[in-house]
Structure formats: structure tokens, C-alpha cells
Amino acid sequence: LLSMNDQLVEASRRAGMAEVANNVLHNVGNVLNSVNVAAALINETVRNSEVKDLNRVLELVSQHQDDLGSFLTKDPRGQHLPGYLVEAGRVLSVEQTTLLEKLQSLTKNIDHIKTIVSTQQSYVGMSGVEQIVELDELLDDALNINVGSLERHRIEVSKEYDSIPPVSLEKQKAMQILINLIGNAKHAIRDAEIIQGKIQLRIVRKDNWVKIQVTDNGIGITAENLEKIFRHGFTTKKDGHGFGLHSAVLAAKEMGGSLTAKSDGTGTGATFTLNLPLKLQNVSA
16 A cells, blocks of 8 residues: 555646646647637638629629620719729738738647647656657747747747757656746746746756756745745645646656745746756767
8 A cells, every 4th residue: 555655746746747737728728719819800801801892893894794895984883993993902902911811820829739739648658757858849848838828928938958968857757847837937927917928948957967947027936935835735826726836846856856946036036947867868889
């Protein structure tokens, strides 16, 4: 039988995985909102298209095929026809541009959903298994899963990656941590209600360790809460459960590393640092 501590660790791990799944669903929902907006605008543009009026005018032209010259020069309706066709051409050109932009947006957001789902699927079922990974790709994957929320909140993301060879680590645990950290940074910016949200991602090599840092300019963390944020069940988010950071710090320890937080207080943003042993890929023949 599992000891009480083992049961708590397992419960925290499952809670952390559930929070990641919730994060993924939330981001897919955000992207779907954008898909719905684009689809509605396309529908409205097509419904109100100038094509309907143009077809009525062309039907009128068809009725006067035998006396078209006279119709265009003497009939008041025909006299307005050249000017109307010029204007209709301009309006239809604008319509085409609008539709192409919305279709491009639609395609982009559908690709976002595919990326989020396929990225999540690629990390499922790998618990306890070390694999050779590129850290920059790992961090970008975590970023892509959060892309819907980041774009919705207009958060600017910058990257500063040291050049590091492929390393050996547990991809699923690392991904769980990074998805939570980026998601938390987004929530911190949302709660601060600032216009220009910024998240900086860093990969820093130091001796035989590698630091992966997520910095935000959000609401910040008080000195009192800095001592509590990694506890099970503690959260400052209105919609939070307090599982994410607790499970993340456990996953970091299980990989032989650590997860720490730093903030100068309310309104100063925060930096979370995932510190992992640098297990370089054995490239010998």
C-alpha cells in the first residue's frame, strides 16, 4: 500500500495534470471564440454582398441586348449604369479583401487549434520516461499551447535562449511545469489589468545546470504569499485551485531540480525559475 505521503504526491501529480488539461481546453476555447467571430463576419459580408444588386443590374442589361446602345444613352436607368458598375467593382474589391483577411484569420486559428491539440497529444503517456529534447523547442511548445490566451489578452512574448545542445529529461513533467508557469504569467497580467502585458522567456546555462525562466510584468507576489504559493491548495486566482504550482514544484524535484519564485511585491511582476541538472546527450559513437 502507498504511504500517506506517496498518496498525497500522486494526488498532487494528477491534480497538476488535470490543471494542464484544463489549461489546454481553455486555450482551445479562446481560439474557437476567434474562429466564431471570423466565421460570423464572413457570413455577414456574404449575406450583404453587392453581388445581389449586381445580378439585378446584369439582368436589366440582358433584357436590352438588342438596343443596348440606346438604353445606355437615352434610358435614365441605362445612363446610370457605367457609374454604378465602377462603384460596384470598387465595393466588390473591398468585399474580396475583407473575405480573404477573415479566411486567413480563420485558417490561422484552426491551425492554432491543431497545434495545441497535437502538441498536447505528443506529451501524453510519457510520465517517468527521459527523452532527448531541444529545450528551445520544449519551451516553444508550451508557448504554443497557451497561444490562444496570450493573443486574446494581447500579451507580447520575448525570448532569450542560450544555445544549449539537446538534453535528457522527462518531457511530460517539464511540459506540465512550463504550461503552468506561462498560464500563471498570463493570469498575473490579466489580474493586473495592464494594457501592455509582457512575458519574457529565458533559457540560461550555468555550469552543469540550466535555468528556464518565465518573467511577467503582472500583479506581482507579496512577500507573505511568496512563502505560500507552492503549497497544495493555495491560490490567489479567483478561478484557481492551487494545484498547478504545487504539482509543478513536485515534478521539478522528481527531475532532480527545483522551482522558485521571485517578486518585489504587488505591481512589480514576478519571475519563476525552473532549475534542472544539465544532462547532455551522449554524442559519442
